[in-house]
Amino acid sequence: MSIPYHRILVTGGAGFVGSRLALGCREAFPELTVIALDNLKRRGSELTLPRLRSGGVEFHHGDVRTLEDIERVGPVDLMIECSAEPSVHAGYGQSPQYLINTNLSGLTNCLEHLRRTGGDLIFLSSSRVYPIGLLRALPLVRDADRLTLANGTSGDGWSPAGISEDFPLRGSRSLYGTTKLAGELLIEEYRSLYGLRAVVNRCGVIAGPWQMGKIDQGFVVLWMARHMYGGRLSYTGFGGNGLQVRDILHVDDLLDLIMIQAASGSRVDGCTFNVGGGTDVASSLAELTRSCAQITGNSIDVSHVEDTKPADIPWYISDNTLISRTLNWAPTRGIGTILGDIARWLRDHRAELEPILA
Ligand SMILES: NC(=O)c1ccc[n+]([C@@H]2O[C@H](COP(=O)([O-])OP(=O)(O)OC[C@H]3O[C@@H](n4cnc5c(N)ncnc54)[C@H](O)[C@@H]3O)[C@@H](O)[C@H]2O)c1
Known part of the structure; x- marks a missing residue:
């Protein structure tokens, strides 16, 4: 595979996804200049800096909220936009300013830089663009330790294969989801007005080593870390039994996809894809607890919190049909x-990770 780029900027490049993509691109194409820009807001992102350095990725300490920080990087021919306040709970009970300024104004600065200097965009959007009310209204039934769609049911943009790009967009979707959808709309305008070439990936849950999992984002790593290092966990919402389901995408599967998209150039320009682990890689929290206990040999008494948080949803599985048909990509892990992979990483890096994840 070859890609038509020489200089790539990964914003949020010290974060979980950004660092994996930056290092993976550089590893696959050593002749590329790969730059990671990050303000190191996410606790633990500083641990990535030596990895970026030894992987040949240039690090720029900068903030996407400040256009000059991005301009200082200079022209790039591809930007992979991974900077974000990534929590769906951000802004509830606290100011949404950081979320909006980073996810929306920051993206606008990224688009401005691309408008002025040229360059294509790969945008990491989210499954959270789909409205909470409509997702909660899906006909779910309890099946052993998880919720599933009632037998034989399907509707507009949903089926046993998951949620597709045709799922309706009416209704509230969390402030985080709104910044992502608004970002997608802005990208569309930059495409139409200024000829930007861009592809949008609406990702479900992504997981893997180097994710600094916390209560409000990165639950797969958090679950495993608590089982390995100790600490408390709770099933929150939808009755408090841990029946809610998500599909999980290995970050290396995402890397494979981003490489294919980078190699595809204008073929994917203007496309919006749902991207996730799909039906085969879906798990409820209760099932995740069982798996973590098996892998670590440690059991945790998970407490039960019945109240459902405003942004919580009971079931989300990405329908990968469109992306698979378009680019012949499917998750393999x-x-x-x-x-x-997560357990091994937690074990191998315990001294540096425990203070952050325990
Ligand atoms: N991880 C997931 O499950 C998931 C799912 C769907 C979408 N996404 C999207 O993927 C992207 C990457 O997410 P992630 O999981 O790597 O999150 P992350 O928090 O690990 O990475 C985001 C990085 O952005 C940096 N950042 C925050 N504010 C910034 C600012 N103002 N300027 C510069 N850098 C800033 C943080 O320090 C962090 O290193 C985000 O856009 C997120 O919304 C992630």
């Missing part, structure tokens, strides 16, 4: 690989 199953739940065993994802959890095994």
Whole structure:
């Protein structure tokens, strides 16, 4: 595979996804200049800096909220936009300013830089663009330790294969989801007015080593870390039994996809894809607890919180049909690989990770 780029900027490049993409691109194409820009807001992102350095990725300490910080990087021919306040709970009970300024104004600065200097865009959007009310209204039934769609049911943009790009967009979707959808709309305008070439990936849950999992974002790593290092966990919402389901995408599967998209150039320009682990890599929290206990040999008493938070949803699985048909991509790493890779990483880097994740 070859890609038509020489100089790539990964914003949020010290974060979980950004650092994996930056290092992976550089590893696959050593002749590329790959730059990671990050303000190191996410606790633990500083641990990535030596990895970026030894992987040949240039690091720029900068903030996407400040256009001059991005301009200082100079022209790039591809930007992979991974900077964000990534929590769906951000802004509830606190100011949404940081979220909006980073996810929306920051993206506008990224688009401005591309408008002025040229360059294509790969944008990491989110499954959270789909409205909470409509997702909560899906006909779900309890099946052993998880919720599933009632037998034989399907509707507008949803089926046993998951949620597709045709799922309706009416209704509230969290402030985080709104910044992502508004970002997608801005990208469309930059495409139409200024000829930007861009592809949008609406990702479900992504997991893997180097994710600094916390209560409000990165629950797969958090779950495994608590089982390994100790600490408390709770099932929150939808009755408090841990039946809510998500599909999980290994970050290396995402890297494979981003490389294919980078190599595809204008073929994916203007496309919006749902991207996730899909039905085969879906798990409920209760099932995740069982898997983590098996892998670590440690059991945790998970407490039950019945109240559902405003942004919580009971079931989300990405329908990968469109992306698979368009680019012949499908995730290849199953739940065993994802959890095994995370457990190994937590074990191998315990001294530096425990203060952050325990
Ligand atoms: N991880 C997931 O499950 C998931 C799912 C769907 C979408 N996404 C999207 O993928 C992207 C990457 O997410 P992630 O999981 O790597 O999160 P992350 O928090 O690990 O990475 C985001 C990085 O952005 C940096 N950042 C925050 N504010 C910034 C600012 N103002 N200027 C510069 N850098 C800033 C943080 O320090 C962090 O290193 C985000 O856009 C997120 O919304 C992630």
